[in-house]
Amino acid sequence: MEKILEQLLKDAPDAILVADHEGLIRFWNLGAERIFGHNAAYALGQSLDLIIPENLRGRHWDGYRRVMATGETKYKTGLLTSPGVSKDGSKVSLEFSIVLLRDENGEMYGFASVMRDVTDRWHRDKALREKLAACESELGRRSG
Template structure:
């Protein structure tokens, strides 16, 4: 099972990240390499700022440190939707879940995230909403 689990985690097309309490990247799978454009050797050891758009960093870190301090987040069962940033500077739309990781004493040790790039779907929905608004405005 360990070999199969490792294959699942490494080969997943979704980005799977593990970070410590300070938000330093400890693990970065192949899916994260493709999604964000950074090879694992470049991402591991870096801050999550690597993939967080600059204008969202303060809000992100407020929430991150609050979760690390309290051990509570609604995103263990709900998906979080947020923009991310590719190495080339382009934005991507993400949906992801968070798993809080604990040490042997039950204290929060960091977190893991499973992220999916939903940019294509988000763009399609945005286009459809605009078309719907245009149709409605023509009817009135």
């Protein structure tokens, strides 16, 4: 069964990564390579800044340090959304879940995350929102 789980983690199409207490990447699967463009040999040992847009890093690290210190987060369940950044600098829209990880002594080790690239859907939704706003504006002009 261990080999099966290893294969699942390594080959999943979604990005699966583990970061330690300091925010250094300790596991990076093929899905993460596909989504972010960095191979595991490069990503392992790198800071999560590798995939976090620069303008969001301050807020991210404030929250990360708080969670590592307290072992608590309001994001234990549910799907989160956030932009990420790929190797070529392009933005990636992500949906993801996180799992807090503890060592054998119950101390915070870091976290695992499963991330899905939803960039195409985000662009389609944005286009629909823009069309809806244009239609509502036109209706407002006609009825006003």
